[in-house]
Amino acid sequence: MHPDSFADHEERNGRRRIAIVIGTRPEAVKLAPVALALSRSSWADPVLITTGQHGDVVPETLSCFGLRPDIELTVRRGNDSVAELTAGLLSRLDGALRATAAQAVVVQGDTSSALAGAMAGFFAAVPVAHVEAGLRSGDPRSPFPEEAHRKMIAGITDVHLAPTRAARDNLLAEGVAAERIHVTGNTVIDAVVEASRRPTASGNPLLREVEQSGAPLVLVTAHRRENWGEPIRRVSGAVADLSRRYPDITFVVAAHMNPSVRAATEQSLRGIPNVRLTGPIPYGSFARILARSLLTITDSGGIQEEAAAFGVPVLVTRDNTERTEGITSGLARLVGTEESEIVAAVEKEFARENAFPGNAIRAVVPTNPYGDGRAGERCAAACGRLLGIRPR
Structure with missing residues (x-):
């Protein structure tokens, strides 16, 4: 939708405009x-920026x-400077929020886009809802700059949508009022389960080969x-x-x-027969591959949560993690980035008796610490309450 048409659209449908910032x-x-749940409601008009x-x-x-x-912005990338990126994002998002006359802003997580979106909402006196609020590693420089972003966003957020009780406890410990925190579960569980069930085949021949092969996988x-x-x-x-x-x-x-990260990853792996260098994987294929993996080796926070939806063990190549629930439940282990430690951890997983029940897609874990697949609905309802609406 073109920004010039937003005012007329609001008059026609009478819904509250919710800007959802996605970077x-x-x-x-x-x-x-969250966007899908808002669009199904009788009161919200989500605008995806x-x-x-x-x-x-x-x-x-x-x-x-x-x-x-609904609105696609562009950002000029220079020398990987976080400051330059954030400044550019803030300027463009300020204009987008004003053009759309948004009545609330939804941001997620800890990226530069999330921080800039929250700041733009705050400066425009528009209430901010923070999805996946309250994650903390305890070290302001690890992960960098995400840990600092989370705390900055928390300071200007009106409603904190915490994925777990541990995240809620972190916010309470920082002085956030209990009535401003809602425990929703993590929306990634809703997303990854839905995506894994979609039968769409990948257009990438290498990914099609991976998905259709019967070989056991490690992601x-x-x-x-x-x-x-x-x-x-x-x-x-x-x-x-x-x-x-x-x-x-x-x-x-x-x-x-x-490109530089990709080169460092692929340099020692090219030409190995049982290694598939896929590059970034479309989300549908990613969800299906993860669901049938034996385990995953990753430094991604999101994958720590997504893997839990299918009971896939996670070896986390970091020294700490803000996703402590996975560590506590035994689904994830911190292994750092030393080569010998990673190899030893994988061998230990493979040696576990009956650790991997075949290659079939696993059922959703009923005691998943990250949620039950209804987080999007809860986030949408909390946004309604933020605006004085009491949705069911």
Whole structure:
């Protein structure tokens, strides 16, 4: 929808306009259930604003859920400076919020787009709802800059949509009033289960081969800024070692879209017969591959949660994690980025008796610590209460 038509549209439908700010693929995944729940309501008019932080992959991911952006912004990328990125995002989002006359702003997680969206809402005196609020690692520089972003967003948020009780406790400990916190579950559970059940085949021949093969799979990702350079090279070295030790297992390496990160990941893995260097994977294929994986090796926060939906063990290549529920439940283990530690952790997983029940897609874990698949509905209802509406 063109911004000039928003005022007339509001007069016609009488709904409250909710701006949903989406910058990265994980934000698209985690905000899709919220956008869908709002669109099904009788009172909300969700407006999807993409910032351009992750480029074309965001509209592509939204399309997996039958969604498309209403406003597509672009952001000029320079030298990977977080300050430059955030400043550009803030300026463009300020204009978009004013053009749409948004009555509330929804942001998710801890990206530069989320911080800029919350700031733009605050400066425009528009109430802010923060999806996935309250995650804390306890170290302001790890993950960087995400941990600092979370705390900054918390300071200007009107309603905190905490995915778990542990996240709620973190917010309470920081002085957030209990009535401003809603425990919703994590929207990624809604999204990944829905995407894994969709039968759409990938247009990428390599991904089609992976999905259709009967080989056991291990899914590998690496992208966090604090792991750039040598840590990612060590993770890749561990995968190369493991691929030689386990020639019957296919290692699916979803390298990051950043060219320098991707080069560091793929340098030691090219040409290995049982390694598939897929590059970024469309979300539907990703969900189906994750669902039938033996385990995943990742530094992604989102994948720690998504894997829990299918009971897939996670080896977290970080020194700490804000997703403590996975560690507590035993679904995830911190292994760091030392090559020998990663190899030893994978061997331990493979050695567990009856650890992996075949290659079939697993059922949703009934005691998933991250939620029950209805988080999107709860987030939408909390937005309604924020605006004085009492939806069922």
